[in-house]
Amino acid sequence: MKRRQFVRNASLTLAGGALVTGCASGETGTAAAVQTRPRVNWRLTSSFPRSLDTIYGAAEVLANRVAELTDGRFTIRVFPAGELVPYNQVLETVQKGTVQMGHSASYYFTGLNPALAFDTTVPFGLNARQLNAWFYHGEGKNLMRGLFADFNIINLPGGNTGVQMGGWFRERVDSLSDFRGLKMRIPGFGGQVMSELGVNVQVLAGGEIYPALERGVIDAAEWAGPYDDEKLGFHQIAKNYYYPGWWEPGAGLSFYINTDAWESLPADYKAALEAAAAEANVDMFASYDAKNPVALSRLVDEEDVSMRPFSEDVMNRAREITFDILASEAAADPAYRRIWDSYNAWRKASNRWLRTSENTYASFAFNREI
Numbered sequence: 001m002k003r004r005q006f007v008r009n010a011s012l013t014l015a016g017g018a019l020v021t022g023c024a025s026g027e028t029g030t031a032a033a034v035q036t037r038p039r040v041n042w043r044l045t046s047s048f049p050r051s052l053d054t055i056y057g058a059a060e061v062l063a064n065r066v067a068e069l070t071d072g073r074f075t076i077r078v079f080p081a082g083e084l085v086p087y088n089q090v091l092e093t094v095q096k097g098t099v100q101m102g103h104s105a106s107y108y109f110t111g112l113n114p115a116l117a118f119d120t121t122v123p124f125g126l127n128a129r130q131l132n133a134w135f136y137h138g139e140g141k142n143l144m145r146g147l148f149a150d151f152n153i154i155n156l157p158g159g160n161t162g163v164q165m166g167g168w169f170r171e172r173v174d175s176l177s178d179f180r181g182l183k184m185r186i187p188g189f190g191g192q193v194m195s196e197l198g199v200n201v202q203v204l205a206g207g208e209i210y211p212a213l214e215r216g217v218i219d220a221a222e223w224a225g226p227y228d229d230e231k232l233g234f235h236q237i238a239k240n241y242y243y244p245g246w247w248e249p250g251a252g253l254s255f256y257i258n259t260d261a262w263e264s265l266p267a268d269y270k271a272a273l274e275a276a277a278a279e280a281n282v283d284m285f286a287s288y289d290a291k292n293p294v295a296l297s298r299l300v301d302e303e304d305v306s307m308r309p310f311s312e313d314v315m316n317r318a319r320e321i322t323f324d325i326l327a328s329e330a331a332a333d334p335a336y337r338r339i340w341d342s343y344n345a346w347r348k349a350s351n352r353w354l355r356t357s358e359n360t361y362a363s364f365a366f367n368r369e370i
């Protein structure tokens with residue numbers, strides 16, 4: 001028996017023994033402590049379907065770990081998108097306390113407050129690693145908590161996709177003029193930038209994209225990365241797979257907790273929940289990093305997909321448009337500006353460091369492994 005397992009079993013036995021003693025002799029010592037741990041049963045509504053197992057799975061990683069850490073006394077039941085509420089009603093459902101928790105991408109809710117985009121990703125913004133650094137060790141946590149306080153929610157990072165792919169195009173899009181009149185499924189801030197490039201932007205839910213692409217209603221579509229995209233089957237229709245997804249350089253997911261529910265938890269359950277969320281945050285990113293290379297190889301080697309980088313012209317123009325949009329949002333709203341200033345200063349300092357270290361190493365080493 002491994003040591004950890006032995007210790008766990010031993011402590012379970014001790015707890016069980018103490019309970020029996022406690023029943024016989026009244027509430028004393030360990031018995032009282034064990035008996036007073038409350039049973040808490042929560043529900044979590046996800047913005048994602050079960051079929052997208054990596055992104056949906058983060059909520060299950062969290063729930064399983066919380067149960068383990070509390071000896072099964074604090075349980076969280078996870079519901080996929082649509083079972084309790086649609087994917088885009090997760091925030092308000094947690095806000096009202098209909099369910100205690102949610103798992104979502106905050107940029108789905110920029111209609112409520114545009115600054116919520118910074119909790120997920122903005123074009124040419126922080127990557128996963130930089131976003132975690134800003135949240136855990138910069139001002140990100142306080143600034144985002146300030147935003148979510150308006151919605152009666154405590155937020156915790158809950159996974160990241162890493163740099164996404166640019167998506168699937170029936171025809172090549174090598175120059176800026178190729179984007180004019182193109183019908184593309186791309187939501188949010190990225191869609192706003194594409195629209196400025198002349199793209200006819202379409203917003204379709206996950207399940208609607210494939211039929212629209214197949215029927216020629218759209219010419220191009222983006223989703224996330226090789227592992228998830230392969231499941232949705234876009235490669236069967238559009239063979240040009242562009243990269244990088246400059247509009248989502250590290251899409252961060254978040255766990256939402258209703259503030260009243262959070263306040264009702266004992267301190268050790270709060271600690272268990274925070275630890276489990278941090279584990280789920282790391283686990284999703286690692287899981288995508290494990291699955292995407294395998295899916296990419298299948299797509300390229302077995303499905304005849306053509307990998308194509310966006311041109312410098314396209315990237316540069318998209319970047320200019322992005323920073324214009326960010327500046328005008330900041331000029332219109334001091335609260336938005338406060339967050340953008342912090343995020344932007346972090347981006348610049350971090351880019352300088354990672355350009356020196358990570359980027360120099362990666363551009364040498366990764367390019368020799370083709």
Ligand code: CA
Binds near residue numbers: 164222223245248
């Ligand atoms: Ca995407």
